[in-house]
Amino acid sequence: MIVSLHNRRGYTIAQKIAQKAQDRLKQTKDPQKVAQELAGEANMSAADMVRETPFVKPGDDVPKIGSSQQFEEAIAPLNNPNDVGERVGIKDGFAVPVWSNRSRRAFPSSMR
Secondary structure (H helix, E strand, C coil): CCCCCCCHHHHHHHHHHHHHHHHHHHHHCCHHHHHHHHHHHHCCCHHHHCEECCCCCCCCCECCCECCHHHHHHHCCCCCCCCECCCEEECCEEEEEEECCCCEEEEECCCC
């Protein structure tokens, strides 16, 4: 979940939305559904909240996420389709990684 870190209040709100996303993803295993549920609260469109990434190896620059050791650590335990990772801070916010059938998927959300 990517959340803009403009100020401390925004950070706290973004962190709470990322936690909600993580909890719902663990229940539903459906990033599109969760994005639709949280889009209004995140002040984003549902389409902008889900970001598919290519397979990556340590040190790779992940498109729209950047190079992040914390993100790499969050995706490392994902081994099976629909595995949901822990909320992780990334450049400009948070992500909740999800392993999809096609790729590892990061579930982003941004507060503007």
